[in-house]
Amino acid sequence: METEKNQEPFLNRAERLKLSKDELREMYKTLCTIRQFELMADKLYALGKVHGTMHLSAGQEAVAVGIRHATRLDDYLINHHRGHGHFISKNADINLMMAEFLGKEAGYCKGRGGSMHIADFSSNNLGANGIVGGGIPHSLGVGLALQMQKRDQICIAIFGDGASNEGVFHETLNMAGLWKLPILFVCENNKYGMSMAVERVSAKLPIAQRAEAYDIPWHYIDGNDLLTVIETVGSAADYIRSGNGPVFVEAQTYRYFGHSKSDRNLYRSKDEIETWRLTKDPILRFKNNLLENEVFKAEELVVCEEEAVKIIESAVEFAEASADPDAATVTEYVYA
Amino acid sequence: MPVPVIMPKVDMDQEKATIISWEKAEGDEVKYDETLLTVETEKVSIDVNSPADGILAGILFENGAVVPVATVIAYILKPGEKLDAPGHSAHKNASSPSSNTDKPEVLPEKSECQATPVAQRIAKELNINLSDVPTKNRIINREDVEAYAASLSEEANIPDQKSDKIAATPAARRVAKEKGISLSSLQGSGPHGRIQEKDVKLTIPDQKPTIATRDAVIVPMSSKRAYIAQKMQSSFQIAPHIAETIDADVSQLEAMRSRLNANIDPSGKDKVTFTAIMVKLVAWALKQNPYLNSSLIEDQIHLWKEINIGVATALEDGLIVPVISDADKLSFKEIAYQLNDLTQRAKLGKIGLSEVQRGTFTISNLGMYGITQFRAIINPPEVGILAVSSVVRKPIVIDHRDTIAVRPILNLTLSADHRVIDGVVAAKFLANLASVIEHPEILYE
């Protein structure tokens, strides 16, 4: 696994990656905002305000923030259904996200999609997919279209470890490798596909080495280390944008909450979850780096954390004040 | 094997019959040819007799049901024999042909008919006795067996008819509702008596019915009534009726009738009625005027050699026309005997189909009700009908000196189909008839 570049000092790395102090602060705030969104989601669920299920990404924030930082805002994003973090990273309007989460007409999808299907086509966010691996082949079409339209964006196809065992995963990698399409494949490996540990469902690990078979360069990285994500994805994006074809990045991470709301965590130990929380938490690690290297004072980061809480609280306020869709409109939007 | 009781077809154009009453109940022991039930066709009532000795079982239709001919309506079982659910044996086995495999092999019943191997196999699978399968061919083929199986499963479906719901198509219901017609008064021409749109339309009265909105006792039309309605309507619409009237002095006839009844049989069976005399005289007049004894069939006028005179007879629920065949060859007494017999049996509903068929001319007599003149509607395919009114004693001029005397005068009105009969032809017939009435001795000239 490519990790903290063998103890290369944090500041050296930040400098090498040309990360300004403002950018570091902004990224910290985004990490906190994602975490707060997920915690609030869990809370709202407990309060009975959420109609359906949801898939929370607490513990995986660095992958989302890192990818976003290392790519362009107008690059295309195809996402899995644990995607709140990626939307927030991609500058989504959190009010509209929260409204969609609560199923309101004001939401991104007018309450038709919910947590699993948030999309924002105006920011080239092509939507989260409820079918595991369902979005992966769309990246082929996006890649082909970008080529045909002679544009220099890339397509970022994000999926989980579970999706890597779907047939379309292999079909897509094959065609992407064959046609050298501008696709960044990111496998966000949070160790479990629902209850199935990745070791129990994959013949050979890491997953990323499967890209080898399709002549696609690959990286297996520590997805909980923000700068590692930025560095790997950044160089991959450059490689792809230069017309060299796809790159595959597997980011190792961990989710704290269960798979969905019906999960009782029977397949893993509390110790395991606690160990990840205390020793490998992506936000904590980034925060410690920032404090230890005196990039920020503790109070400065507290301000970020408080801002994150406020953003989420006001989003809930906005969402709760929004109206439900009119039942009479149920059949609208079936056809364009 | 249970012996099926079939709704018989007794008339060429008959498609169905109504069950009037079951004389026997399920479980009754019956003898071969014993009457099981009475059914009514459009023309007559007939008894349906048992096809075998045994126990009556599995009655599929109750009184009042309208049943297509050739339909199984019940079964006769041998003692100890049990009936599967009616008609279901073929149906059931058709969907699970393998059900035979765990049964001991049953030798096919010996059949006089030959069948193709495929037909034999299918018949075995469907548990059908090949000897029951009708065929038009020398040997029974697959199609015959399948058609028979289909007919059995159709029969299995028929018990729906027992429902008190009326089978009618949506279109028939719509038209009936629009026109204020009660479906229960109609006979359906569709499968299993289903009322079709055209069945309703045929009964639509000419004037706009306000009937439905007014209080009334609704009397369902019997099949006999519906038949009369249909037949009279089509006659009146198709045949352009002309009518001519003549008066005749019946003094001679009355004298003759007294003579004929002088030695009457105590039973009254050979009592010569006024109508019987008219039959004989009309037959003579027809012989002089063959065009009145004809039918128009597909642009050809058929002048019948037989003179068969129908006598319209009122029943409680309609009208029946028993026929005196070869009336021109019979004596007054013979005619009287036949007419008395027919009339009596008609009133009991015991008249045979052949006795109401093949008429060539009809007489309708309302004299006994004091009617002085009326016109009748032709009974197709005949071309003429004679309306016989009451004999009225009235003063008339009897000679060229204007002597007035009171005489029994009979008014006769002939309705004739102008397509065949012109006014003069009709007039000649009436003149001949009047002369034979006034001078019956002409008969023997």
Added chain:
Amino acid sequence: MPEITYAEAIRSALWEEMKRDERVFIIGEDIGRYGGAFGVTTGMLDEFGDKRIIETPISEPSIIGAAVGAALLGMRPVAEIMFMDFVLLSLDQIGNQAAKMHYMFGGKATVPLVVRMPSGSGTGAAAQHSQSLETLLMHLPGLKVVTPSTPYEAKGLLRTAIHDLNPVCFIEHKLLYKTKGEVPEGDYQIPFGVADIKRAGKDLTIVANGIMVHKALAVANRLADEGIDVEIIDPRTLVPLDTEAIINSVSKTGKLLIVHEACETAGWAGEIMAVVSSSRAFDYLDAPMRRLTGKNVPIPYNRVLERAAVPQEEDIEREIRAIVKGVY
């Protein structure tokens, strides 16, 4: 008007649309040098090059998935599934992705995608290359389902399909590819949801699609000599369905027979019956509505069995007579 084949008509629509709009491209298996399994795209690789005639590995799910992705970026992909049976491989991409995106994303995504698929039996290709699955696709809200019966319709409807902003399943009966018909030169489209009265009549309405239109027509023309006057409605598009045309026709004739090759159970004939029986046409029905469909079997290989599995002219004739006479 020139007479061309059904296959040529489809090619001509593709050709003209690709000339007109550079967003249109074709993606599928063996569509380049081979010209497509049924030769529909013959010559197009030479004309348009491999960037617009995209030949794929045998990966049906991802062919449709790729088309969905391209459509999301404003392209106008026309995907070819070599045999309609293979649509079952692509069903997630068609049913969960293409069909649902516009709705699921609150009207913000559009998926202007055409999936062409040869359907039907009669070529001896047996169970996995002969099925008619239009009903399956009709059941997925968000899809449009088109079954052209003539070269004229194939071209006009395909052009409309390419212009449509929704995923359109374009179902071509294999036995029709070589049939000829008049096709006007130049630009024309046939709107979706407008049925065509292939034959006017007063005694009985037949609703049939694809190849069954031709079989029904042949029988109807024969029976006309006997005074049985059959009206034939070709819905042309099953989704959207021109219910008015069917209701009007049945209100006139009072009798309905639906003929399709797709198998019977839950086939679209039932849908038509439901439409009719819940409409004003119900009160004009003068016979039970009937359907004549493919049997509930996978299409067999043997010629005799294959023929027996789907409606033939003699079956249609028998059904018509039965309904008209009221003897079933």
